Amino acid sequence: MKTIKYELTNGIATITFDEEGSPVNTMCAQWQQDLNEVTAQVVKDKEAIRGIVLASAKSTFFAGADLKALMRNQASDASAVFVDIERMKKNFRTLETLGKPVVSCLNGAALGGGWEVALVGHYRIAVDDKKIQFGLPEVTLGLIPGASGITKMTRLLGLMGAQPYILESKLFNPQEALELGLVHELVPDAATLRPAALAWIDRHDGAAAPAHHPWDDKNYKMPGGTPSNPKLAAMLSVAPAILKQKTRGLYPAPEAALAAMVEGAQVDYDTALRIESRYLARLAVTTVAKSMVNTFFFNLNAIKSGQSRPKGIPRYTPQKVGLLGAGMMGAGIAYVQASRGISTVLKDLSQDKADAGKAYSAKLTQARVDKGRMSAADQSALLSRIHATGQVADLAGCDLIIEAVFERRDLKAEVTQDAEPLLAPGGFFASNTSTLPISGLATASARPQKFVGIHFFSPVDKMKLVEIIRGKQTDDETVARAFDYVQALGKIPIVVNDSRGFYTSRTFGTFVMEGVAMLGEGIPAAVIENAGIQCGMPVGPLAVLDETALSLSVHVLDQTRADYVAEGKTYIATPGELIVERMVKEWGRNGRASGAGFYDYPIEKGAKKNLWPELKTLFEKPDAPWDITDIKDRLLYRQAVETARCLSENVLTTVHDANIGSIFGIGFPAWTGGAMQFIYGMGMDAFVSRADALAGQYGQGFVLSDEVRAAIKRHQPVY
Numbered sequence: 001m002k003t004i005k006y007e008l009t010n011g012i013a014t015i016t017f018d019e020e021g022s023p024v025n026t027m028c029a030q031w032q033q034d035l036n037e038v039t040a041q042v043v044k045d046k047e048a049i050r051g052i053v054l055a056s057a058k059s060t061f062f063a064g065a066d067l068k069a070l071m072r073n074q075a076s077d078a079s080a081v082f083v084d085i086e087r088m089k090k091n092f093r094t095l096e097t098l099g100k101p102v103v104s105c106l107n108g109a110a111l112g113g114g115w116e117v118a119l120v121g122h123y124r125i126a127v128d129d130k131k132i133q134f135g136l137p138e139v140t141l142g143l144i145p146g147a148s149g150i151t152k153m154t155r156l157l158g159l160m161g162a163q164p165y166i167l168e169s170k171l172f173n174p175q176e177a178l179e180l181g182l183v184h185e186l187v188p189d190a191a192t193l194r195p196a197a198l199a200w201i202d203r204h205d206g207a208a209a210p211a212h213h214p215w216d217d218k219n220y221k222m223p224g225g226t227p228s229n230p231k232l233a234a235m236l237s238v239a240p241a242i243l244k245q246k247t248r249g250l251y252p253a254p255e256a257a258l259a260a261m262v263e264g265a266q267v268d269y270d271t272a273l274r275i276e277s278r279y280l281a282r283l284a285v286t287t288v289a290k291s292m293v294n295t296f297f298f299n300l301n302a303i304k305s306g307q308s309r310p311k312g313i314p315r316y317t318p319q320k321v322g323l324l325g326a327g328m329m330g331a332g333i334a335y336v337q338a339s340r341g342i343s344t345v346l347k348d349l350s351q352d353k354a355d356a357g358k359a360y361s362a363k364l365t366q367a368r369v370d371k372g373r374m375s376a377a378d379q380s381a382l383l384s385r386i387h388a389t390g391q392v393a394d395l396a397g398c399d400l401i402i403e404a405v406f407e408r409r410d411l412k413a414e415v416t417q418d419a420e421p422l423l424a425p426g427g428f429f430a431s432n433t434s435t436l437p438i439s440g441l442a443t444a445s446a447r448p449q450k451f452v453g454i455h456f457f458s459p460v461d462k463m464k465l466v467e468i469i470r471g472k473q474t475d476d477e478t479v480a481r482a483f484d485y486v487q488a489l490g491k492i493p494i495v496v497n498d499s500r501g502f503y504t505s506r507t508f509g510t511f512v513m514e515g516v517a518m519l520g521e522g523i524p525a526a527v528i529e530n531a532g533i534q535c536g537m538p539v540g541p542l543a544v545l546d547e548t549a550l551s552l553s554v555h556v557l558d559q560t561r562a563d564y565v566a567e568g569k570t571y572i573a574t575p576g577e578l579i580v581e582r583m584v585k586e587w588g589r590n591g592r593a594s595g596a597g598f599y600d601y602p603i604e605k606g607a608k609k610n611l612w613p614e615l616k617t618l619f620e621k622p623d624a625p626w627d628i629t630d631i632k633d634r635l636l637y638r639q640a641v642e643t644a645r646c647l648s649e650n651v652l653t654t655v656h657d658a659n660i661g662s663i664f665g666i667g668f669p670a671w672t673g674g675a676m677q678f679i680y681g682m683g684m685d686a687f688v689s690r691a692d693a694l695a696g697q698y699g700q701g702f703v704l705s706d707e708v709r710a711a712i713k714r715h716q717p718v719y
């Protein structure tokens with residue numbers, strides 16, 4: 001065996017997972033084969049066995065399914081997936097029903113398939129370490145816990161109790177697992193796992209009842225009852241509708257998981273396992289599952305492991321970071337820094353303004369204190385890390401200063417020149433601009449190689465993505481330090497090259513402007529907005545444009561025109577941009593903050609926003625033909641085309657930055673796996689031919705140049 005070690009001494013059969021040449025244990029093909037072998041051996045040795053110990057030779061217990069293999073699945077592989085998973089579970093079942101006590105020794109994380117392996121043990125002992133994670137993240141990857149996770153967790157926690165851990169992939173640490181009854185004992189360290197396991201086996205020695213799982217006891221009752229319980233039946237009858245409201249029918253995994261839970265709860269244990277296998281086999285060959293695994297597993301790991309970080313540069317730990325501007329963004333960044341233990345100087349034009357920015361952190365933390373989620377001492381420690389000031393001199397000694405003042409080039413130049421000399425030796429300077437090219441802003445800097453874009457998203461405390469923009473002169477060390485800074489905040493960095501709107505704002509712009517263009521073509525606003533929701537965007541293009549302010553788009557448009565003129569060129573605004581300009585300049589509709597945009601925002605409390613009725617008279621053409629599939633495709637393809645253009649222009653340099661940036665920065669639907677995986681998921685040829693058709697009908701926005709076609713091909717991931 002190459003992944004499992006087996007040893008039988010003094011009646012204790014020890015099964016140690018130790019995958020050769022891998023830092024973690026996975027359910028790879030070799031492991032599945034080894035599991036067959038070790039199970040057969042255990043059966044052979046039955047008479048000599050008093051107890052079975054499951055353990056890991058790695059620093060974690062077990063990492064789960066072999067996701068690389070999953071990426072190679074074709075539709076025709078579903079029945080093979082079913083056979084494999086059934087065989088694996090048959091082995092689990094053999095070990096569990098041998099009549100010998102089985103103990104799982106959980107020395108570290110057990111996630112997904114790993115947690116399912118842990119659940120083979122009748123008795124589960126874990127090291128008491130808050131950092132260890134257990135649970136079933138499958139649904140977030142478009143899969144379901146089909147290696148008995150659904151069946152067991154439902155039987156352990158009940159149909160209602162298990163839902164957060166299955167449908168929402170809620171993870172838990174050893175202490176929480178103990179409280180839930182999912183582990184039975186905690187020990188202080190890995191060395192005490194085995195003695196504790198042996199002690200438990202000793203307690204069982206000679207006992208009349210053989211070791212078994214609760215559901216194998218004839219008196220077993222499912223916690224909270226089965227679906228035939230009237231109370232549960234009432235809740236379960238609406239559960240699919242509630243779920244569908246969240247998934248919009250775009251995410252098959254949570255729907256399959258719920259179905260497997262409920263169907264499995266009505267039948268015997270072995271049948272429940274088979275139901276689970278069938279749902280998993282069906283999902284495991286879908287494009288949605290593969291796309292989500294691609295992005296939420298492989299791409300996220302690529303980012304976490306620093307694949308976009310310049311190599312060979314020592315890690316940087318931010319000590320003292322200054323922020324210029326205590327407005328919406330500065331205040332948000334200050335909070336995130338302080339909550340990660342970074343000493344923060346928050347500077348605005350006056351002490352009052354700076355204090356108002358710091359008050360944002362007081363407000364956010366107070367809400368947590370009131371709910372008992374934070375102690376008053378932790379709150380005051382956090383607040384004490386923010387030094388609010390009106391004096392630029394207080395920035396002295398910062399290793400990083402980020403400006404988040406108004407979006408004006410002249411002002412940004414001025415604050416850069418004032419603050420830069422105050423940096424500690426070796427420090428670097430960043431701009432949080434959302435639209436102004438970094439290389440241009442860097443001309444104000446005395447050390448443009450130490451000047452970088454660090455683009456946060458609003459609201460800063462919630463949005464996980466941060467876009468790092470490398471200017472023409474930014475050096476590798478500065479990019480690496482920006483990357484480390486973003487990771488120190490617990491956020492996800494992507495690295496892009498300089499361009500108007502960088503990657504995210506530029507692509508986001510194409511989405512909203514495509515929506516507005518359709519309005520201009522006479523398509524009803526409500527249809528456009530609903531198409532946006534139906535294809536999986538968080539909100540429709542008009543609603544989101546209102547949120548970010550129409551006036552801001554017009555400001556950017558004016559700036560772009562001016563920049564083009566300065567370069568001796570003329571900018572040709574898109575149809576969407578021209579409508580937004582009229583919305584602002586002709587009809588004074590600036591967006592949500594001013595109470596009027598594409599929507600009206602009634603001031604009465606509790607009143608809902610509604611589409612501005614005038615849109616109908618101004619734009620709608622009753623005889624304009626429209627097709628809902630075309631509208632949805634235009635919204636998604638337009639962004640995918642722009643993303644591919646960014647790759648071809650070297651604004652983006654990797655597919656993982658593209659996918660993660662599109663999902664976490666723009667809200668590109670997760671079911672696609674991101675804007676590039678959207679292309680690769682459906683297949684390049686299918687994408688290209690549909691984009692060509694859209695270009696024929698709807699113009700330039702969908703045109704794929706030869707360079708772009710080549711870039712799509714060049715960047716295709718291989719598994």
Ligand SMILES: NC(=O)c1ccc[n+]([C@@H]2O[C@H](COP(=O)([O-])OP(=O)(O)OC[C@H]3O[C@@H](n4cnc5c(N)ncnc54)[C@H](O)[C@@H]3O)[C@@H](O)[C@H]2O)c1
Pocket residue numbers: 324325326327328329330347348349353403404405406407408411415432433434435455456457458
């Ligand atoms: N709002 C967003 O969603 C968002 C998202 C990403 C990036 N940004 C960018 O972040 C920057 C700030 O945006 P915001 O929304 O926080 O703006 P804001 O208007 O809320 O805040 C700007 C702050 O800068 C202060 N300020 C002006 N001159 C200053 C000076 N000389 N020294 C110190 N402070 C000064 C102002 O008093 C104000 O408090 C802009 O460049 C914007 O493009 C904004």
